[in-house]
Amino acid sequence: MKNIYVLILATFMLFGAACNKSFLEVDPKALQIEENYYKNPQEAFNGLVAAYDPLSWEGVSQYANFVVFVAGADECYSGGGSSSDLPYLQALNNYSISPGIGPQLDFWKMYFVGVARSNTIINILNNKEISGLAGEVKARYIAEAKILRAYYYFSLVRLFRNIPFYTEPVTSEEIYNLEQVDPATVYAQVEKDLTEAIAEGSLPDKVDAATEGGRMTRGIAKALLGKVYLYEEKWPAAASVLAEVNGTPGSANDTYGYKLLDNFADIFNPEHLHSSESILEFNHTATASSGWGNTSKVEGLIATTMLGPRSYKGSVYVFGWGGCPIIPEFSQLMYSDPRYQATIADVDSLVGLGEATYAPGYLNTGKFVRKYAPLLAYRPTTGGPPPLNYPQNYIEIRLADTYLMEAEALLESGGSATRAGQLLNAVRARVGLPAVAATLENIYLERRKELATEGHRWFDLVRWGQAATVLAYKGFTAGKNEIFPIPLAEMNNTKLVQNPGY
Known part of the structure; x- marks a missing residue:
């Protein structure tokens, strides 16, 4: 099939x-x-x-799509060509969202x-x-x-x-x-x-990615149920079902086929679709040759084009709409982290080396989202217009995410701090970081770095009750914008x- x-x-x-x-x-x-x-x-x-x-x-x-929530969090600005461009991003970046705008x-x-x-x-x-x-x-x-x-x-x-x-x-x-x-x-x-x-x-517990990649499985259902329990703050139930998904931290789960990839950057590489780390992944394709018109008919990942630098010419990347330039404070937080280069595209450095040019857009910082960036190596060359036909998939839930969700649920429920630490530190060990104590603050920080620019941070801040404080500078209003x-x-x-x- x-x-x-x-x-x-x-x-x-x-x-x-x-x-x-x-x-x-x-x-x-x-x-x-x-x-x-x-x-x-x-x-x-x-x-x-x-x-x-x-x-x-x-x-x-x-x-x-998920880019909206990246613009709404403390990772990125809205970007675009001007303050009126990409209005669906502007509405979350400055919390001007209203019933008719957004x-x-x-x-x-x-x-x-x-x-x-x-x-x-x-x-x-x-x-x-x-x-x-x-x-x-x-x-x-x-x-x-x-x-x-x-x-x-x-x-x-x-x-x-x-x-x-x-x-x-x-x-x-x-x-x-x-x-x-x-x-x-x-x-x-x-x-x-x-x-x-x-x-x-x-x-089925799992499916063959080559023939049925994207179909629902028991593993996906359990991961989603664990996430649902987490949002309901049913901590013991969340920890229990997520433990079945996660298995032994750092090892392969033979039942559902999940395992952390050795190379963090491979998670987002189009050559590694439906990898062992991917749980719930939404497929996109260039073979549909999608054209401009009703966006629900587009089968490529438009988010890729949204995130590319405007009028870009040079190596590595392809031009896009200039969405979601990285906020400098977040770039500084990530700079010493091994995941930095796979998370943040430092386009200004390429310009400084004479390898690229681009047109700085609204709220430009010179740094852009790397995980879903339009890469020159995967630019569509046949069929419809390239901006609508990038073949990257979007990963809604992956194993590092469920590791950290289970660790959080364990600490919130008074469960095993030892296992929570094993889960947290398996995520860190994958990128060569030393072990840290199993605390909620460390889990919050790890989620921020590990899952950066994937659309999860906004939801995390809301469910933790931190959004009104962390996003106050963007105009987030408590009791409304949650x-x-x-x-x-x-x-x-x-x-x-x-x-x-x-």
Whole structure:
């Protein structure tokens, strides 16, 4: 079987009618598909692929992806050509985000499309007899769709907190009457979906990256469940399930196939997609030859272009939009760390050596994000425009992340400080750093350095209750900016209530 994201290209036109729809719109074509489709195993698989599809979206009407949270944290500024360029980054960099300004509509749309498609395939497989679809295959599809629905709802509840909630397909008459629910209701469903998927015997522990890279596994479900428990501050439960993912610190976990890579920089190299360190990875490809237009149809990693220096010419990199120049204080923090060169692209040094030129943009510092930078060696050379077709994947969860999450949960729950230290120091040992004491402060600092510019820092600061202090200089307001506003476009003629402060 081909990589599942390649199959998205074959099924996109069938399900694409609803891609650009708001949460509060029901497409009659989509309803007709649901009623008349799913007659054979291939069509059932196509429905599952459609539920996977939003994972790789880089936005809907603009570009909303992990880069937004990099600009919102204390690692980078927004960048761009001017203070009005890349407005979805500016809104988080200076916390001018409002119901009508910011990236929230794109996140809202793509995650609710994911929920709707997951609901549809789960409902179909549970209630419709599909000739030729083996029982164990059907069970696996349902388990995968439940993990997808859990991911989409987890993403929505931690971004917006107060969201509508439904687990069955809804009609156009019903959707305008949906009300927001207590976040606990959403978290309970996320836990339920993940625990049921984990218990399903047809769900594989791991898959062959070359043939099924990107498909949901029991290992992914457990890592995601551990992360969910962490956000709920269910510390013992988080530590327990993450321990199953992590195994012996620093050694390979044969059950799920996870192991820290020896070379830190290899994690983000396009030649090491779906490595042993990668747990939840979102695939992108240059083979789709994506073109300008609806960004949800783009199959490359647009984030790569967002992070490149403007009008760049020279060795190593390719030009981009100048997004997320590194904040000098963060660069200084990282400078003596072995991960510095794999984390920060020192473009000004190349200019000083006469190896490059570029046009400094807004809030330029001369240093840019290296992990997902547009590299000359991997610049697309065929098909559509290169800015839309970079082949890097985005890694949402990786093993060093789950090591540090488990270590944090252990200390918060009064668990084994010895194991917490082993987990923390396995991450450090990989890059040649000496062992340190297992304290929460050391774990916080290690997360900041190890996971820098990967989109996790903003969420960490919020869940630790540190965002209002650390990000005060950017305009972060306590009691407001911990969550996004409900998009203005979603408020009309509905029962939705705006989030506090907006």
